[in-house]
Amino acid sequence: MATDLTAFARTALVVGTGIAGLAAALRLTHNAWQVVVLDHGTHHDPVPITGPDRHAARRLAALPHDLRFETRHSTVTALRPDRFGVTVAFNDHDDEWFDVVVCAQPCCRAERLPGLGVDAWSRDHVALLHRAVRDTGLPLSAAELLADAFDVHTDEQAAFAWWETTLRPHAIRRAFTRVR
Template structure:
């Protein structure tokens, strides 16, 4: 059996999907930093599959390194091994993966990042997957599950997208009817 990939993760956004991702990664022994501006959010209704995901996540009391910064991510520089993150008010930091839980930083401007893609080069655009599926907790839980199943982030991101895509298609079909 493959050993789960663990490392350092930056989760940008402390909304429901960001915190769920952070909690789930922490459970798998990732070192997690959550970055948020501390902006109050509206309550998110938890229904359907997300209700089951919430029950599973609530049973996971793990320490979480949570920083509330008023800084902004100004650029992401992926390389073969991870991502160097530039901030507007302090030194650059390096992470194995970056999870954008809300439209943030310069992730949209990475070269070759297609609109239909939810991940690329150690960066997961979780907010886009949530927008396309309407399942914030399930998308977050599956993302972290992917890292428990696969040794490297390329395989993990591919599995996550493949597993979650049918929910996006079904949701789009439901809206048309």
């Protein structure tokens, strides 16, 4: 008897359709996640792909370009994390639950989640990808490493810890270069 594997797929909400958000969505769908992407209709200037992002871009281009994610034009009005995931409230339809929320751009009050420190990029099943990108200047690398973290770790807390630890040296290096 065949089993429908999509019934067991992990779910992710990616807020933002910039380069980091789309890269994260692409990698997650490649690894059998069910992904919903929110597009607020804001378009950004082209992002120069240099340094470590060139390697990430090559890896992403090698993936199949089957964009199997759903795109919506909704707005997040609230995030309510629990032990297992996040209930997301939207402006135009009923609340939905996701295993993980990836904020590739600022989303509602995600920055004010309890216990989220000023220097933290993740908390309670919510990844603040936009903050990691701002701190490192590496949108593709940050998105790819986040997806790698979910490949390596089945527990979101362990995945987030690995992602922050792996990416943090790039933020320190960037802050050091700006000061000089």
